[in-house]
Amino acid sequence: MMALCSNPRMLATVRGAVEPLAETLGFPAAQCRSIRLAVDEALTNIVRHSYGNRPDRPITLYFRSARHRRGNSTEQGLEIVLCDHGPAVDLDKLRGRPFDELRPGGLGLHFIHEAMDTVEFTRKGLTNRLRLVKYLAEARKDV
Amino acid sequence: MQISVRRNHKTTIFDISGDIDFANSPEVRQSLLREIRESRVPRVVVNLSGVRYIDSSGVASLIEGLKASRDLGSRFILFGLSTAAREVLQLSRLLKVFEIYDSEEKALAP
Numbered sequence: 001m002m003a004l005c006s007n008p009r010m011l012a013t014v015r016g017a018v019e020p021l022a023e024t025l026g027f028p029a030a031q032c033r034s035i036r037l038a039v040d041e042a043l044t045n046i047v048r049h050s051y052g053n054r055p056d057r058p059i060t061l062y063f064r065s066a067r068h069r070r071g072n073s074t075e076q077g078l079e080i081v082l083c084d085h086g087p088a089v090d091l092d093k094l095r096g097r098p099f100d101e102l103r104p105g106g107l108g109l110h111f112i113h114e115a116m117d118t119v120e121f122t123r124k125g126l127t128n129r130l131r132l133v134k135y136l137a138e139a140r141k142d143v
Numbered sequence: 144m145q146i147s148v149r150r151n152h153k154t155t156i157f158d159i160s161g162d163i164d165f166a167n168s169p170e171v172r173q174s175l176l177r178e179i180r181e182s183r184v185p186r187v188v189v190n191l192s193g194v195r196y197i198d199s200s201g202v203a204s205l206i207e208g209l210k211a212s213r214d215l216g217s218r219f220i221l222f223g224l225s226t227a228a229r230e231v232l233q234l235s236r237l238l239k240v241f242e243i244y245d246s247e248e249k250a251l252a253p
Binding site for chain 1: 162164165166196198199200202203226227230231234235
């Protein structure tokens with residue numbers, strides 16, 4: 001578990017923890033980098049959109065080993081849950097922009113979806129909860 | 144993250160090192176746009192060989208630099224992309240939008 005504040009300066013610290021964790025679990029280097037990117041983008045979204053760039057709001061990250069039954073085998077993976085206490089997120093806004101537009105912004109959500117097998121947003125009480133899972137086996141996208 | 148600028152009458156080269164993320168991409172954006180608009184040289188080159196990490200806000204800063212250069216009729220060139228930076232531009236479907244070279248020598252070739 002990591003308890004942070006919403007200061008953008010903490011992003012580097014989290015990146016520095018996530019990539020080695022993914023490495024330790026056996027993810028190949030490219031997937032370690034993409035998981036690092038996904039978590040960084042998710043945190044950036046919380047700082048920007050959930051907390052409106054206020055640097056002193058709480059963010060909690062939980063890291064767990066994930067298991068998923070698939071046929072006769074079990075996939076191992078990494079589950080990361082990011083929690084914040086910002087206003088409820090408008091799910092209609094949780095979409096990236098089309099790639100054919102050459103303009104800044106809107107790429108972070110694409111990166112998250114590209115990197116992770118599961119991207120699940122829920123609101124419980126006053127908490128926004130974003131659950132990201134990546135499995136070690138060949139990626140299977142949860143729709 | 145650090146940015147320095149080399150200039151001559153035809154080219155501006157930005158040397159960027161460190162991670163480009165949401166904490167410092169506004170500085171990258173501001174530096175690129177100010178220099179591009181003030182120098183108005185025909186070629187703007189960004190050296191990313193010292194950049195180990197770039198996020199979507201960093202990519203957005205590069206897009207803004209590209210658009211500002213295009214508006215002034217300048218070329219906007221990247222070189223020295225790390226594996227991580229190349230992967231992010233690939234994910235953004237932007238590898239073919241930017242003019243990208245492996246080395247400074249190739250980026251500065253006529």
